[in-house]
Amino acid sequence: MTNAQRRLSHLDVLISGASVAGPALALNLQRYGARVTVVEKSTDLRAGGFAVDFRGHVHREILTAMGIWDEIHARQTHMGRQIVVAADGSPRVDLPSEMMSGDVEVPRGELAQIMYERTRDDVEYVFGDSIATLTDTAAGVDVTFEAGAPRRFDLVIGADGLHSNTRRLVFGDESRHLRFLDHYVAGFEVPNDLGLDRTGRLYSEPGRAIALGNYDGDPDRAGALLVFRSEQLSYDRRDMAAQKRILAERFAGMGWEAPNVLKALEDADRVYFDEIAQIHVDRLAQGRVALLGDAGYGATMGGMGTGVAIVGAYVLAGELALAGGDHVTAFAEYESRIRSFAKGCQKISGNVGPFFAPATERRIRSRDRMYRLLSSRLMGGFFKRLTEKAATDIKLRPYPV
Ligand SMILES: Cc1cc2nc3c(=O)[nH]c(=O)nc-3n(C[C@H](O)[C@H](O)[C@H](O)COP(=O)(O)OP(=O)(O)OC[C@H]3O[C@@H](n4cnc5c(N)ncnc54)[C@H](O)[C@@H]3O)c2cc1C
The missing domain is CATH 3.30.9.30 (D-Amino Acid Oxidase; Chain A, domain 2)
Known part of the structure; x- marks a missing residue:
């Protein structure tokens, strides 16, 4: 075991949701030796969804640190032009691929699959179940499940999307945040x-x-x-x-x-x-529970929700590692680093409909x-710079490797 892997080896973490944010956090936490369980309500890893893209040096740096940059490149879509057509199919506008597809674009389901494959040996994935109740205590979070037996975890992370179950249980009704x-x-x-x-x-x-x-x-x-x-x-x-x-x-x-x-x-x-909706919460963490990805700052299409989720997962795991698992310090750092970055990405997607x-x-x-x-x-070039500006508007700290 390396020094980095010892950083979180005492920590039991439950993640709710196995799409993009959940497996991304699992992959980052695995690098620091945490014991991770992911519960996903669907009976298997959900396939499908449109292509998602990454742009700018921050995404590249993080995906490289996570060890999946090459595989994403190997599975990229190589999407070409998108053409706006009239009812008879004749072209009205021709949009070049750089405008629509970022630096590298991969089908969402394949991205989830890549991260799942990288973590499945060390991470416990529980499909077809969902958190029923969460009780935050001084010693840990007592969790009951819809199907499985009750368990205690040190931390619980809600990576369960726009309609997050974790958010509802801890932060209140969806109508307050969506x-x-x-x-x-x-x-x-x-x-x-x-x-x-x-x-x-x-x-x-x-x-x-x-x-x-x-x-x-x-x-x-x-x-x-x-x-x-x-x-x-x-x-x-x-x-x-x-x-x-x-x-x-x-x-x-x-x-x-x-x-x-x-x-x-x-x-x-x-x-x-x-x-098509966005999530706005007052805070991303309460006690031992924190929100990640769409659950905490969903931006919808055009807001780089996938890129933001990946950055969030990297920062959250990195802060936990720096703080040696002290969630109070780590969650505060995570929140202060990710909040304005996520808001910037949300801003550019408000008009997607x-x-x-x-x-x-x-x-x-x-x-x-x-x-x-x-x-x-x-x-x-201007459009590309605009989206890239939002995607890179965060200063990453050097996290233990
Ligand atoms: C199948 C699928 C297709 C998608 N297609 C598109 C698309 O075409 N265009 C687009 O803009 N975005 C799409 N998205 C959303 C996109 O993946 C996210 O916006 C972005 O990648 C951030 O990911 P996330 O992991 O935070 O949230 P999500 O990708 O929404 O993932 C949330 C995960 O949590 C799981 N979950 C939900 N409730 C519970 C619960 N109670 N217990 C346990 N698990 C739970 C969900 O099944 C899902 O796997 C899709 C998501 C999914 C799951």
């Missing part, structure tokens, strides 16, 4: 009817949009991303049939590829459906004019 941004997003797989080859198409009508993209070069499959403007809906998040019905209603009568996409939706066995699905025909046309401007070489 800011709904008037749109919904859905993602699922469709047949590659357009024969796309690592390129994408986007079609918008007032208040709704469909993007199709071929990310992995598989000639038969493509990903569909649907965005629509809406009042906040009440539906059962576990009821996929209900979500399919909502989508079918909202996209009925739409032009371009919509009829084919809706047909594929009927057969899709995995559908990601969620609000109207960007995909402007509310009127006029706004669609003015968005396209703006896209055209942004895709010019000069403005493209």
Whole structure:
């Protein structure tokens, strides 16, 4: 065991959620010898989701320290141009890949898989369960589960996403923290009817949009991303049939590829459906419990939620290691370092709904004019610098290695 690995070898940590933030923290804590358990309510590691990207030197530095930079590169999408089209499929605006896909882009499910593979031998993953109650005591957190036996942990980290269970149990009702941004997003797989080859198409009508993209070069499959403007809906998040019905209603009568996409939706066995929303909490930690990733500072699409989650996981583990496991010091440092960084990323994603699905025909046309401007070489560079500025606006401390 190295000195770094001894730093947290006395610590038992429970992480709720095994998507991006959870496995990223597990991977970082593993480097310091902590005993980590991850509980995930889904019965297996969830696949799917659109491609996520990394940009700038901070992401690169952290992914390199985590030992996964090369593998991410090996599995990158190599996504090419995205073209905004009219109803007949003719191009309206051509967006270069640097604008949309960052420095390196990888499918979300593959990123989760990479980190899961790197940790599964040393980390205990418990699928198909969820935290039922948390009691924070001076000696540890007493945790009961929906299915498993009660256990005590030194620390509990909520990495369970926008609708975090941990946040609800410790910080209060979701309505206090979730800011709904008037749109919904859905993602699922469709047949590659357009024969796309690592390129994408986007079609918008007032208040709704469909993007199709071929990310992995598989000639038969493509990903569909649907965005629509809406009042906040009440539906059962576990009821996929209900979500399919909502989508079918909202996209009925739409032009371009919509009829084919809706047909594929009927057969899709995995559908990601969620609000476009952000999370704003007063504090990221209470006692021995802290929030990480979307659970604590969800930014939604365009806010680099995945990049922020990775940075958060790295900083949280690093601060715990520096403090020798003293959570009071480590959580305070984590909070002070990550909060304004995460807010900066949230700022650039506030308009993502109207960007995909402007509310009127006029706004669609003015968005396209703006896209055209942004895709010019000069403005493209400006756009890249803007997103990169938010992604790099944090000074990393040297953590033990
Ligand atoms: C299947 C899937 C597809 C996605 N697709 C997209 C997409 O297309 N576009 C986009 O912008 N973002 C998408 N996201 C969200 C994106 O992954 C996050 O915004 C970002 O990567 C930050 O990740 P996170 O780990 O903090 O949160 P999330 O990725 O949301 O992960 C939260 C995890 O916690 C689990 N969980 C939830 N409740 C509980 C509970 N009670 N107990 C235990 N575990 C729980 C969830 O099953 C999930 O695995 C997707 C997420 C998932 C899980």
